[in-house]
Amino acid sequence: MIFHARSRNRPFHYGLFPLETLPRDDAVTAVEAGASPKSAPERSSNGADLAHVADNYRSILAQFVDDEVAPDRAPVPDDLDRRAADIKGNAYFMDASQVGICRIPDNAWLTGAEKTPDSYAIVMLVEDGKVPDKDNLAHDWVASSVRAVTDMRAAEIAVVVAGHIRHMGFAARPHIRGHEILDAQRLAVLAGLGVRDGDRIRNPYIDNFSIAVIATDYELATDRPLHARALKARGLRYWWGLNGAQSGRERRRRAARPAHYSRYPMETVKQVERPTTLIIDDEVPRVPKRAAFFERALQGDLGPRAQKERSRFSFKHPTSQSLLKTIRSLVPYQDGDAAADPDMDRYGDPAANTKAVKALSYFLGADLTGICEVPRYAWHSHKEDGRPIEMYHRYAVVMLIDQGFDTMEGASGDDWISGTQSMRGYLRGAEIAGVMADLLRGQGFSSRSQTNADSDVLHIPLILWAGLGELSRIGELVLNPFVGPRFKSVVFTTDFPMEVDKPIDFRLQYFCDNCLKCARECPCDAIPWGNKVMFNAYEMWKIDAERCTRYRLTNSKGAACGRCMKTCPLNKVVDMDGPLVTRMASWLGINAMWLKPLMVPIATRLDDWLGNGKRNPAKKWWFDHEIINGVATAPKRGTNRRDLRLGRYIDPKKQKIAYYNANMMPAPDAPAGSSKVDRKAAVTSGDLLETPAEAAARVARGGPTPEHYIPTPPGGIDPAAAERAASPYKKQ
Numbered sequence: 001m002i003f004h005a006r007s008r009n010r011p012f013h014y015g016l017f018p019l020e021t022l023p024r025d026d027a028v029t030a031v032e033a034g035a036s037p038k039s040a041p042e043r044s045s046n047g048a049d050l051a052h053v054a055d056n057y058r059s060i061l062a063q064f065v066d067d068e069v070a071p072d073r074a075p076v077p078d079d080l081d082r083r084a085a086d087i088k089g090n091a092y093f094m095d096a097s098q099v100g101i102c103r104i105p106d107n108a109w110l111t112g113a114e115k116t117p118d119s120y121a122i123v124m125l126v127e128d129g130k131v132p133d134k135d136n137l138a139h140d141w142v143a144s145s146v147r148a149v150t151d152m153r154a155a156e157i158a159v160v161v162a163g164h165i166r167h168m169g170f171a172a173r174p175h176i177r178g179h180e181i182l183d184a185q186r187l188a189v190l191a192g193l194g195v196r197d198g199d200r201i202r203n204p205y206i207d208n209f210s211i212a213v214i215a216t217d218y219e220l221a222t223d224r225p226l227h228a229r230a231l232k233a234r235g236l237r238y239w240w241g242l243n244g245a246q247s248g249r250e251r252r253r254r255a256a257r258p259a260h261y262s263r264y265p266m267e268t269v270k271q272v273e274r275p276t277t278l279i280i281d282d283e284v285p286r287v288p289k290r291a292a293f294f295e296r297a298l299q300g301d302l303g304p305r306a307q308k309e310r311s312r313f314s315f316k317h318p319t320s321q322s323l324l325k326t327i328r329s330l331v332p333y334q335d336g337d338a339a340a341d342p343d344m345d346r347y348g349d350p351a352a353n354t355k356a357v358k359a360l361s362y363f364l365g366a367d368l369t370g371i372c373e374v375p376r377y378a379w380h381s382h383k384e385d386g387r388p389i390e391m392y393h394r395y396a397v398v399m400l401i402d403q404g405f406d407t408m409e410g411a412s413g414d415d416w417i418s419g420t421q422s423m424r425g426y427l428r429g430a431e432i433a434g435v436m437a438d439l440l441r442g443q444g445f446s447s448r449s450q451t452n453a454d455s456d457v458l459h460i461p462l463i464l465w466a467g468l469g470e471l472s473r474i475g476e477l478v479l480n481p482f483v484g485p486r487f488k489s490v491v492f493t494t495d496f497p498m499e500v501d502k503p504i505d506f507r508l509q510y511f512c513d514n515c516l517k518c519a520r521e522c523p524c525d526a527i528p529w530g531n532k533v534m535f536n537a538y539e540m541w542k543i544d545a546e547r548c549t550r551y552r553l554t555n556s557k558g559a560a561c562g563r564c565m566k567t568c569p570l571n572k573v574v575d576m577d578g579p580l581v582t583r584m585a586s587w588l589g590i591n592a593m594w595l596k597p598l599m600v601p602i603a604t605r606l607d608d609w610l611g612n613g614k615r616n617p618a619k620k621w622w623f624d625h626e627i628i629n630g631v632a633t634a635p636k637r638g639t640n641r642r643d644l645r646l647g648r649y650i651d652p653k654k655q656k657i658a659y660y661n662a663n664m665m666p667a668p669d670a671p672a673g674s675s676k677v678d679r680k681a682a683v684t685s686g687d688l689l690e691t692p693a694e695a696a697a698r699v700a701r702g703g704p705t706p707e708h709y710i711p712t713p714p715g716g717i718d719p720a721a722a723e724r725a726a727s728p729y730k731k732q
Contacts, residue, residue, distance in 0.1 A: 001579065001580060002579060002580045002581055003579055003580075003581050003610055004579050004610070005244075005573060005577060005578050005579050006241050006244045006577065007241075007244035007245070007246075007406075007577060008244070008616065008618070009244065009618050010243060010244030010245065010618065011085070011618050011619075011621075012089050012092060012093075012406045012407065012410065012618070012619045012620075012621045013084070013085040013086075013088040013089040013092065013621045014243075014245070015088070015092050015096075015097075015098060015099060015245075016092075016097070016245060016246040017097075017098055017204075017205045017206075017245055017246065018233075018238065018242040018243045018245040019098060019100075019192065019193075020243065021233075021242055021243060022192070022204060022226055022227075022230040022233055023226070023227035023229045023230055024192065024224040024225060024226060024227055025224075025225055025226065025227035025228070026224060026225065028189060028190075028225035028226070028227075029190060029224075029225055032105065032107075032186055032189055032190055032225075033105050033107065035107060035186070036107065037106075037107045037108075037109060037110065037111050037183070038110060038111065038183050038186070039110060039111045039112075040110045040111070040112075040113075040180065040181070041180075043177060043178070046144050046145075048141075048144040048145045048148075049141065049145075049439060049442050049443070050141045050142060050145035050148070050149065050360075050435075050439055051144065051145035051147075051148035051149070052148075052442075053435050053438045053439050053442070054145060054148040054149045054151070054152040054435060055148055055152075056333075056438070057152050057330075057333075057431060057434065057435055058148075058151060058152040058155045058176065058177065058178070059178075060329050060330065060333065061152070061155045061156055061159050061176070061326065061329070062155065062176065062178065062179050063329065064159045064162070064163060064174070064325065064326065064329075065159075065173060065174055065176065065179045066173065067162075067163065067166060067325075068166065069166045069169060069170065069171055069172075070166060070167050070168065070169040070630060070631055070632060071169070071630065071631060072169055072631045073168065073169030073170065074167075074168035074169055074318070074623070074625055074631070074632035074633065075625075075633065075634050076168065076623065080219060080220055080221040081221040083218070083219070083220050083221070084101055084220045084221040084222075085621055086621060086622060086623050087099075087101070087122055087161065087164075087165070087218075087220060088101070088621070089407075089621025089622060090160075090161050090164055090319060090621070090622070091122070091124050091157060091161050092621075093319075093404060093407055093420075093424065093621070094156070094157040094160055094161065094424065095126075095153075095157065095365070095428075096124040096125065096126060096157050097124075097125045097126055097127040097206055097209060098124070098125040098193050098203070098205075098206065099122065099123070099124050099125075099193075100122075100123045100188070100191030100192045100193045100223040101120060101121065101122055101123070101191055101220050101221065101222050101223055102120070102121050102123065102187060102190035102191040102192075102222050102223060103119060103120060103121070103190075103222060104118060104119055104120065104121045104182065104187070104215060105186075105190070107183075107186070108121070108182050108183045108186050108187055108190075109181060109182060109183075110180070110181050110182065110183060113181035113182075114181070116171075116173065116215060117171070117217055118171060118172075118173065118215035118216050118217050119216075119217060119219075120215070120216050120217070120218060120219065120220050120222070121182065121187045121190075121191065121213050121214070121215055121216075122161065122213065122214040122216065122220070123184070123187050123188050123191040123193055123211065123212075123213050124154065124157060124158060124161075124211070124212045124213070124214075125188070125193055125194075125203065125206060125209045125210070125211055126150055126153050126154040126157065126209055126210050126211075126212065127150075127206045127208070127209050128146050128147075128150050128208040128209060128210075129142075129146070129149065129150070129362070129363040129364065129365070130255065130259055130362065130363060131143055131146060131259075131363070132259035132260070132356070132359040132360075132363065133258075133259060136259055136260065136352075136355055136356055136359050137346075137347075137352050137353065137355070137356035138259070138260075138355070138356040138357075138359040138360045138363070141356070141360060141439065142359075142360065142363055146208075147210065149363070149364065149435075150208075150209065150210040151176070151177040151210045152431075152435075153210070153365065154176060154177070154210040154211065154212035155174070155176040155177065155212060156326070156427070156428075156431060157212065158174035158175070158176055158212035158213070158214055159174050159176070159322075159326060160319065160322050160323055160326060160427070161174075161214060161322075162174040162214045162216075162322075163318075163319075163321070163322025163323075163325060163326070164318045164319045164322045165214070165216055165218055165318075166322075167318035167319075167321050167322060167627065167632055168218075168318050168625070168632050169631070169632065170216055170217055170218035171216060171217045171218075172214050172215070172216040172218065173214065173215050173216075174212060174213070174214050175212065175213040175214070175215060176212050177210070180213070182213050182215060184211040184212070184213050185201050185211065187213055188201055188211050189201065189225055189226075190225055191222075191223050191225075192223040192224055192225055192226050193226075194226070195226050195227075195228050195230060195231055202231055204226070204230045204231050204232075204233040204234065205233065205234065205238075234248060241577055246577060247576060247577050249576050249577075250575055250576040250577045253575070253576055259355075259359035259362065259363070260354075260355040260356075260358040260359040260362070261358075261362075262362060262366075262367060262368045262369065263367070263575065264367075264368065264481075264482035264483070264574065264575075265482075266368065266370075266467070266468075266481075266482070266504075268590055268591065269467075269481055269504045269505075269506055269590055270504060270505045270506065270590070270593070271467060271501075271502040271503070271504055271505075272502060272503050272504065272505045273502065273503070274503060275464040275465065275470065275471070275503045276470050276471075276503070276505050276508070276509055277464075277470070277471045277509065277532075277538065277539040277540060277692075278534070278538075278539035278692050278695065278696060279461075279464075279537065279538055279539070280534075280537040280695065280699055281375065281376075281377070281537075282705075283537035283705045283706075283709055284375075284376075284377035284536060284537040284538065284709075285377065285381075285536055285537070285662040285709055285710065285711045286376065286377055286379060286380065286381035286711070287380065287381060287458075287536075287662065287665060287711055288380060288381050288382035288383075288386070288665070288666075288667075288668035288711070289380050289382065289383055289384045289668075290382065290384055290386070290665075290666050290667070290668050290669070290670060291660075291665035291666060291711075293545050293546060293548075293549040294310065294549060294553075295384060296549075296666065296675070296677070297309075297310040297549060297553055298310045298311075299666075299670075299672040299673060299675075300672050300673035301666065301673065301675050301676055301677055302546070302549070302550060302553075302677060303676075305554060306549075306550060306553045306554060309553045309554050310553055312627075313419065313552060313553045313554070313555070313559065313560055314419030314422060314423060314552075314559055314560040315419065315423070315559070315627075316416070316419065316559045316626050316627050317416050317417065317419060317420050317559050317622075317625055317626070317627065318625055318627065318632050319417075319420045319423075319424075319622070320419050320420045320423045320559060321627055323420065323423035323424060323426075323427050324423065326427055327423065327426055327427050327430060327451075327452075327453050328453070330427075330430045330431065330434055330451075330453075331430075331451075331453050331454050333434055333438070334430075334433075334434060334437070334448055334449040334450075334451060334454060335437075335448040335449075336438065336441055337441070338440075338441045338444055338445055338446045338447070339441065339442055339443065339444045340444060341444055342443055342444025342445055343443070343444070347443065347445075347496070347497065348497070350497045350498050350499045351499050353496060353497055353498045353499075354371060354498040354499045357369075357371070357397055357436070357496070357498060358371075360436060360439075361397070361399055361432060361436065364431075364432045364435060364436065365401075365428060365431075365432055366399040366400070366401065366429075366432055367399075367400050367401055367402040367483065367487065368399065368400040368468055368480060368482075368483070368487070369397065369398065369399045369400075370397075370398050370463075370466030370467045370468045370501045371395060371396070371397055371398070371466055371498050371499070371500050371501050372395070372396055372398065372462055372465035372466040372467075372500050372501060373394055373395060373396070373465070373500055374391070374393060374394065374395065374396045374457060374462065374493060375461060375465065376391065377458075377461065378396070378457050378458050378461045378462050378465075379391045379456060379457055379458075380455075380456055380457065380458065381668060381711065382668030382669070382714070383456075385669070386667075386668045386669025386670075386714060388668075389456050392446070392448075392493070393446065393447070393448065393493035393494055393495055394494075394495055395493065395494050395495065395496065395497075395498055395500070396450075396457065396462045396466065396491050396492070396493050396494075397433075397436065397491065397492050397493075397494065397498075398459070398462045398463055398466040398468060398489060398490075398491050399429060399432060399433065399489065399490050399491070400463075400468055400480065400483070400487040400488070400489055401424075401425040401428050401429045401432075401487055401488050401489075401490065402425075402483055402486060402487055403421045403422070403424070403425050403486050403487060403488060403562070403565070404421060404424070404486075405486065405571070405572075405573050406619045407421060407619065407621070407622075408421065408486060408562070408565065408566050408571065409615075409616040409619040410615060410616055410617070410618070410619030410620035410621065411566065411615065411619075411620070412558070412563065412566070412615055412639075412640045412641055412642040412643075413521075413561065413562050413563030413564070413565065413566030413567065413642070414523055414555055414557075414558045414560070414561040414562070414563045414640045414642065415557070415558040415559075415624065415639050415640045415641070416558050416559050416622070416624045416625065416626065416635065416639060417559075417622050418558055418559055418560050418561055418562045418563075419558075419559030419560035420559065420622075421562060422488060422560060422562065425487065425488030426451065426452040426453065426488055426490075429451060429452070429488060429489070429490025430449065430451040430452070430453065430490060432490065433449035433450070433451060433490045433491065433492040434449045434451075434492075436449075436492055437449045437492040437494065440494055440496050443496075445494055445495050445496040446494065446495050447492055447493065447494035447495070447496065448492060448493055448494075449490070449491075449492040450490070450491040450492060450493055451490055451491075452488070452490070455491065456493075457491060457493060459489040459490075459491055460476055460477075460478060462489075462491055463478045463489055464478060464503055465500075465503060466500075466501050467501035467502050467503050467504045468480055468504075469481070469504070469508075470503075470504065470505070470506065470508040470509065471508075471538075471539075471540055472485065472508060472512050472518075472541070472568075473512035473513075473515070473516070473518055473519065473527060473528070473541045474518050474527060474541075474543065474564045474565075474568070475526075475527060475528070475540060475541055475542055475543030475545075476540070476542075476543060476545070477564070479508055479512075479568070479570055480570075481504070481506045481508075481570070481586070481589070481590055482574045482586070483570075483571075484565070484568045484569075484570030484571040484572065485564065485565040485568050485570070485571065486565050486568075486571050505593075506589060506590050506593065507589070507593045507596045510596045510597070510600065511570075511589075511596065511600050511603075512541065514600045514601065514604070515569060515600065515603075515604045516529060517567055517568065517569060517604060517607070517608070517613070518564040518567060518568055519650070520645060520648045520649070521563055521564070521566075521567040521613065521642075521644065521645060522563060522564060523551060523561065523563055523640075523642065524547050524548060524550070524551035524561075525544075525547070525650065525655065526543050526544040526545075526547040526548035526551070527541070527543055527544075527564060528541050528542060528543065528544075528652070528655065528657055529649075529650050529651070529652040529655055530652030530653075530655065531652075531691070532691075532692055533659075533686075533689040533690070533691065533692075534689055534690040534691070534692055534694075534695040535659065535661070535689065536661060536662050536709055537695075537705075537709055539692040539695070542657065542659060543657075544656075544657045544658050545658075545660065546658050546660065546677055546679060546682065547658065548561075555640070556636070556637045557635065557637050557638050557639050557640040558639065558640045559626075563642065566613060567612075567613035567644070569603060569604055569607040569612065571612075571613075572586070572612075574586045581606075585599065585603060608644065608646060611644070613643075613644050614643045614644055615641065615642075615643060624639045656683050657683070657686060658679050658682035658683050658685075658686075659682055659683075659685045659686045659688075659689060660677070660682050660685075661685055661688065661689075661708035661709070662708060662709050662710060662711040662712075663707065663708045663709075663710055663711065663712060664678070664681065664682060664685060664708075664712075665711055665712050666712060667712045667713065667714050667715045668712075668714045669714045669715060670712075670715070685708065688706065688708050690706070
């Protein structure tokens with residue numbers, strides 16, 4: 001507990017609650033089997049604005065209730081317990097609160113329902129979010145909409161897990177609100193997730209929840225029903241964290257925090273007027289979407305192999321493929337018309353609005369939220385096809401979605417679950433931002449969600465200005481003081497009046513200057529070992545974006561890559577259940593920054609000594625599968641199984657970093673394949689870069705903006721020539 005969390009050896013598929021310790025009663029099975037079948041529940045929305053939006057999103061997800069099954073079955077083990085670990089782990093990865101599995105008895109089918117051949121039920125409970133206090137504007141949005149929102153979240157999880165099973169070649173049908181033909185309560189009892197108490201189901205650890213069920217023909221190990229004594233499980237051992245499960249102390253700590261605060265004490269971090277890295281605001285170029293390296297790969301600029309793999313690199317795992325479908329379904333709903341005449345008597349206080357927006361984001365599932373005004377250079381200049389983008393909103397609500405510490409612990413960072421971790425963050429973010437933007441449009445304020453699938457803004461500068469982190473050695477990546485780099489971001493832009501947050505300073509620049517672990521562990525040497533430079537008017541450790549992109553696209557022993565996140569010393573759990581040393585170091589790092597020169601060398605060496613960054617077998621729940629031609633197979637070339645490379649060193653003077661400055665970017669309307677990368681020229685262009693001190697001195701004396709900060713201009717949009725390959729996120 002001093003150096004490692006008590007949960008270190010807890011298998012991930014056990015979940016956050018110690019269900020494995022509860023008493024069981026097989027007699028319950030016979031009691032349930034003797035009961036009469038039930039009719040479909042009568043449910044209706046109460047018409048609240050947020051409930052209406054959540055119901056709309058649930059209806060979008062409902063299109064995947066019935067979907068195609070892969071033509072062939074994946075190679076899965078005969079061990080039913082191992083199969084169940086994969087399915088439960090998948091559901092917990094998607095943030096189900098509890099999961100159980102049972103057989104489907106005949107009386108579990110609702111009266112009049114057409115039975116399917118499915119024999120097994122995967123039952124998932126999803127706990128309600130925290131309702132804001134009555135003095136928070138969000139209370140009125142949330143209080144009457146809790147069930148609708150939790151049902152939406154349950155639907156999201158069930159749809160993704162069912163898609164995962166289908167992509168392995170087995171039948172699976174999610175039963176979600178409005179589309180159920182099974183008695184969810186009966187199955188929850190049989191799966192060991194509840195005890196009958198009159199007309200309701202009670203859970204030992206969760207008071208209020210929604211239930212989703214997946215019916216499948218995939219044979220799995222089943223759970224046993226609970227004994228009534230299980231309802232007395234919240235004792236001292238639970239309070240302490242029984243078997244490494246989440247402790248009652250940690251749950252109470254989170255519940256006690258104000259609704260507009262995240263679970264992490266971001267309010268204790270030092271705030272400053274500007275980001276801790278130099279940004280020459282007037283000189284930062286607005287760049288087109290066409291210049292992003294994943295877009296360039298899609299357009300053929302990186303060659304045929306990268307272009308081919310761009311459409312599958314992060315989607316090669318069954319869960320990723322399921323997530324991709326769901327992400328695509330949300331893209332058409334990112335924008336819309338705002339209702340007329342907002343109620344400024346109600347929404348005229350920016351401070352109150354800010355608290356409401358943050359409280360809503362945390363209720364919906366965001367992990368960290370900040371707000372800023374959108375600087376000019378955070379807007380892309382042009383869309384992928386060359387159409388100009390006008391700056392249309394003043395504010396950005398920036399949210400971070402934790403990619404999951406435990407799953408990352410079980411992985412190498414560039415194996416078959418890496419892309420899935422990213423995709424999960426993208427889906428959850430798209431859902432949260434989409435719902436929030438839709439709700440505010442309904443209140444009369446123009447709003448648009450900006451997601452990984454379709455964003456008119458660059459997220460990195462917004463994360464900095466919203467006070468959620470500092471720029472790190474990983475280059476174009478921000479580190480947060482509590483989750484490190486282990487997140488994906490989502491944004492929605494809006495004209496809803498709010499107070500903005502300030503940038504933060506926890507002396508990450510000193511830490512990253514003296515810690516080279518991410519550079520040492522990068523599998524393609526894309527992270528610089530040397531000092532910071534000025535790139536397009538930003539002070540940063542500039543990664544070799546081309547090299548990084550190529551590796552992530554063409555990684556043949558995994559899906560994409562997040563090894564820098566996996567091995568970063570700040571990739572930790574900082575809460576009451578985390579290791580004592582980690583909590584102490586985090587507190588000192590934020591509240592005693594003058595100790596950094598002493599702490600950093602100790603922290604980085606201790607991190608290696610403790611083996612942080614190695615794979616933890618207890619946390620590996622997934623199967624290593626690669627989808628080839630629509631079928632999940634054993635990976636053709638195996639799986640990356642990296643651990644630490646202690647003692648590895650590269651002389652910064654010998655490291656060749658390619659710098660694609662603004663003047664080397666393709667034109668916003670460049671036809672596909674017309675702007676092949678020139679790596680030799682990009683390496684040479686490093687000679688043009690200033691040091692931060694040189695750039696500051698030049699600006700102070702009124703020197704001109706460097707020519708390589710000037711983007712390549714449009715060449716005139718030719719619709720036929722500008723037609724690009726289909727984005728993997730968008731159906732054409």
